[in-house]
Amino acid sequence: MRIFNRLVAWIYSLASLYVSVLFILVWLDKEFANQFFRKIGAIQPYQFAFAGGALLFLGAIWLVSAIEHHYRTRSVSFSGPGGLVRVHLSAIEDFLVNEIRQRIKAVKRIRVSTIVAPKGLQVYNQVIIWAGYDIPTTTGKIQDLVKRLLQDTIGVERLGEIKVLVYRIATTEEESASKEEEESELEDTER
Numbered sequence: 001m002r003i004f005n006r007l008v009a010w011i012y013s014l015a016s017l018y019v020s021v022l023f024i025l026v027w028l029d030k031e032f033a034n035q036f037f038r039k040i041g042a043i044q045p046y047q048f049a050f051a052g053g054a055l056l057f058l059g060a061i062w063l064v065s066a067i068e069h070h071y072r073t074r075s076v077s078f079s080g081p082g083g084l085v086r087v088h089l090s091a092i093e094d095f096l097v098n099e100i101r102q103r104i105k106a107v108k109r110i111r112v113s114t115i116v117a118p119k120g121l122q123v124y125n126q127v128i129i130w131a132g133y134d135i136p137t138t139t140g141k142i143q144d145l146v147k148r149l150l151q152d153t154i155g156v157e158r159l160g161e162i163k164v165l166v167y168r169i170a171t172t173e174e175e176s177a178s179k180e181e182e183e184s185e186l187e188d189t190e191r
Contacts, residue, residue, distance in 0.1 A: 008062040015055065076121060078155055087154060089114045099149055104141055106133035108170045120158030121150065127164055131171045139164040
């Protein structure tokens with residue numbers, strides 16, 4: 001499908017470039033504009049309809065394939081004993097957040113994002129860690145736990161990178177800080 005997507009992108013790029021150059025030439029040169037409109041007048045209307053219909057059809061097929069690709073990449077599929085099993089990435093993200101917060105006490109707050117890539121499922125973790133914990137050890141535990149949970153519990157066979165970004169180190173004095181401030185800070189880093 002990648003070849004088809006690239007082909008459609010090239011066709012639309014060349015067609016838009018061609019039309020743009022024609023519009024600029026019509027605007028710049030009155031003699032070219034007169035010749036252009038005479039030639040346009042000589043073309044039969046069904047030829048315009050055929051070209052427009054072909055571009056619309058090609059664009060519609062491309063749009064459907066792009067939507068289907070987006071839908072497929074927002075879930076992980078594998079064969080179970082009774083047939084195909086599909087797990088949505090948001091379910092995986094929620095599961096990982098809950099398990100990490102329960103099992104690793106050094107984590108104050110975590111946000112997980114997942115992406116299906118050619119190399120496998122990639123996991124990005126944004127973490128706020130409590131002060132006093134060893135960061136390399138804690139991040140290693142997070143990566144090991146995520147890998148174990150994805151492979152053993154969910155059944156993901158191909159895993160890409162499991163990245164951890166320590167967003168902040170929280171002190172005990174920050175305990176009284178509101179949850180809304182922290183969540184808005186984590187959301188701001190995604191943008």
